[in-house]
Amino acid sequence: MLIYEFLYCPCIHESAYASVSLHRTKEGAEKAMKKHKASELKKFNKLYKNDPELKKLMKFGQHEDWSIGEQELLD
Secondary structure (H helix, E strand, O other): OEEEEEEOOOOOHHHHHHHOOOOOOEEHHHHHHHHHHHHHHHHHHHHOOOOHHHHOOOOOOOEEEEEEEEEOOOO
């Protein structure tokens, strides 16, 4: 049986991917990824809302990554 893993890497230069959640369907993993990405965007906007010049230099998601992986569920 295949399961789907939602993975997140907070810094592609200094960190590794970590499993955030496991799902029975790819759609479930994609939904979790979309929700997480929206949460991270909200944090990003809150962090840079008072510094528009810095926000121009820093793009959301520039140094992070989200992914879906397939894994076989074993006994």
